[in-house]
Amino acid sequence: MKTIFSGIQPSGTLTLGNYLGAMKHFVDLQDDYKCYFCIVDEHAITVSQDRLKLRENIKSLAALYLASGIDTNRSTLFIQSEVPAHTQLGWMLQCVSYIGELERMTQFKDKSTDGKDAVSSGLLTYPPLMASDILLYQTDIVPVGDDQKQHLELTRNLAQRFNNKYNDIFTIPEVRIPKEGARIMSLQDPTKKMSKSDANQKAFISMLDEENKILKKIKSAVTDSEGIVKYDKENKPGVTNLLTIESICTGHTIADLENKYEGKGYGDFKIGVAESVISVLKPIQERYKELIESNELDDILDEGAQDASLKADKMLAKAKKAMGLGRVK
Ligand code: ATP
Ligand code: MG
Secondary structure, eight states: OOEEEEEEOOSSSOBHHHIIIIIHHHHHHTTTSEEEEEEOHHHHTTSOOOHHHHHHHHHHHHHHHHHHTOOTTTSEEEEGGGSTHHHHHHHHHHTTSOHHHHHTOHHHHHHTTTOTTTSOHHHHHHHHHHHHHHHTTTOSEEEOOGGGHHHHHHHHHHHHHHHHHTOSOOOOOEEEOOSSSSSOBOSSOTTSBOOTTOSOGGGOOBTTOOHHHHHHHHHTOOOOSSOOOOOOTTTOHHHHHHHHHHHHHHOOOHHHHHHHTTTOOHHHHHHHHHHHHHHHHHHHHHHHHHHHHSSHHHHHHHHHHHHHHHHHHHHHHHHHHHHTOSOOO
8 A cells, every 4th residue: 555644734733725725635545545634833933833732723724634524544644853753864864865956846836935044944944854754754745735845845855865876665755736726825915825924814714613703704805896707817817716616616627617707796706705714624624623622632643653663763763874874773
């Protein structure tokens, strides 16, 4: 059975983008792959986090994985910082990475616009840590949204470089990006991706937003003045984003939806989109509420960390041996 690894940062409550671009696909993959799902809290601290809020987000993310359908009888769900091999191999891979290639990562450039003295060096060196997350599990496939393509390419390069220079120990992972939903856009600026760490709350739908909040946010989503519901990424990015959302949430094709809204204004359209989102998120929210109040979560995460460590420690030992770290035992 092939292996899948994927991580989500507990940097806020998951958005509809995270769900449609990542989480939703994880659920189906469990049938055919050995899956490792990781709450990557060490990535989250590359930007400033409130201590208590971070802890809350970690638990909440664990509950959202489960509420969305991750089945821990088949898959491993764990917290990155509870498996020390991640940072250990991460350091080794930093020593294999070049500063130049890390500075070329668009996510680093996007998140470091305030200047190099205003962002942490972790923001620059987080891609080798992400490579470590993936390579520790002999991962074959990494299912991610479109924004992670460049980091995955770097992971493959680092693995290849390590294999050539030291010993051929790492599996070279492949990236899998969904055909639809790979890039859900911000509701306030449809040329930017929807992000859970966006300072503007109106820009994203959180998976835990209440019904009327979802409706309100979609009603105030930026569209255009044409008043025609038509898919056109270039000229109508706002309408196109909403059409994509309704299409994935309902399973209806874009053409069907264009017909449905023919002759209708954006008011009706936005209500339809909101209803489709609510129908997807509501059952997840109900399961979430039960889980977050139960003691089940801690047991699941303890077991997950144990299970992940078994696999990760073996790979770490191989990497240390290949590089000549420590002693022969
Ligand atoms: P942050 O703003 O803190 O980076 P994020 O919303 O980008 O948060 P991540 O934790 O970085 O979320 O990514 C989790 C997963 O969600 C990744 O697989 C990523 O590719 C996917 N993803 C993130 N944003 C979107 C989006 N707008 N559309 C589709 N997939 C997305
Ligand atoms: Mg991100």
